[in-house]
Amino acid sequence: MTVDPFVSLENVEVHFEKEQGLVEGLFNDPDRVKAVDDVSLEIPENDVVALVGESGCGKTTLGKAAIGVQRPTGGSVRYRGQDIWAAKDGMGEIPYERIRKSLQIIHQDPGGSLNPNRTVMKSLTTPLSRWQPDMDSEDRRARVLRMLERVGMKPPGDYASRYPHQLSGGEQQRVALVRALLMNPDLILADEAVSALDVSLRVETMDLLLELQEEFGTSFLFISHDLSNARYLAENAGGRLGVMYLGELVEIGPAEEVLQNPKHPYTKVLRWATADVDPDGWEAQEPPVRGIDIPDPVNPPSGCRFHPRCPEAREICTGETPALSDESAASRDHCAKCFRDDPNHEYWSSEPLEGTEATHLETH
Template structure:
């Protein structure tokens, strides 16, 4: 079943001339994105810093109004829902921020952070009743022993623990989709798989879907592959390639996806040595620069004259595999 449909979404931010105002251009954070997210699945968005991942994720969660285009939730335009339905949407579609610390009140304990929503959603009627419920929640996200963590303040937790507690708080409202913004980038590599497994466990048991945002391909692949979804690769506000995780990583089509694959660290030293980053330039154009032609053309090792003239369309090259590159457009 389709939960979210993003249609030709554009989100532009004004580029201020000075603190006194005046607009000298637009940052095209998201620039014509289409995306469908079904139920019980994990869709991964991958791309480098500034490619528009967070802005897209926030728009899907109802937090950034589109400049144009639409975000549909179960077929209804999120940004024109009546107040009550919008509140229901905000409960069913949750956003987990890139920096978990920002989601906590530093003067409240873990217990407070979990007890308050429990009481709000009628799952406990007083603080005493919360104790057992909070302990169970902490156990469910493997923050144990619960009695040791319950009365800690946010600054007394590790990044991974904060992430898990925030995740637990989000799960309490029984969402159907969680936009997780770089949930594993701030935690130890050894704990990343653990955190992703925890999320996947909720997918399997409760059917919750994820829009999993990541700047690295390995985690994006793990989530999408295990969650039965796909990966969409973003570059400067646009999707440049989309496809099933294994195919996309093992046989990347777009030169930018190829560069992402080549930039992924390799344990096998021989294979690592044979990898060469095929980029012509490391400079990423500014998101407010007008670019004629393909947005990747200044860095692309395969660029041809046409690439500097016209931007290629996103085309389907085989079932579920989309790419935006002139190399795949038949003349």
């Protein structure tokens, strides 16, 4: 099924130049951290996509590219068909400022993103007066109070007069959520939005996100290194779950399908490591992974980036790179960046690598 996107990422690449010392810089080309590589993804209206993957795999960088705050070094990011960076350079039909207003972010550390010298009311009315200068100041205040009440901060007048240090982490997170929602955005990037909260508050906050998502019809790109959180949100919203590994989107599909029938060997590792996702399946066995080498985003492995750790790797995986088809980005189909997803691929006649499950079975 193909859906109408309003944010489209096409073959997005974000590479950072690593800082070098003065002498080093004179003699060598700078190393490039390949934070995101060749990611295509479409986010339609009123949709939820949860991205999961280990620390440093490029989730935040990809999320920021999707909302137009990180300029990609390759590929394109479009908002309602308009290239966001062309708009930023003054060459678009939709002004960049309007795009930025439509694509909001809630940071991992809400305290850090709130001005410590401003009351909650001031923090929330300032962006409103910038975006809706015609709105009467009493109406602005009334709207802020209504939203604070809506997210459970009661009495709202009391919370509105407080400074960030007078709020708990969960309350700061709610203020950040209200600030994003007041812009009537199309998409909110929630980057590790619940990771810093304790477990009971985490579920409560995710439930609130789900309610507001439905009420306002806002799409969410939810990022987490924790599969349990990503699953909770994506499954309850009937959304998609995307798995990232070393800068690449390696699997995506409806959350339940990805979890019940993972196609990529890395997704199986994540599942194995998350007891509440798979309580009695993988837990008792050895981890479904070879080696524990930490991959280097400056020099990622050749071919399939997961091949040094993949228990299913074959010769062909060391030299050829699997791809997610272009149609996958535009659909809700379940697909994986792995040769095993294609029953006719020459992978199946290629030699298993030393130490993989196939050679293991042969020698026992």
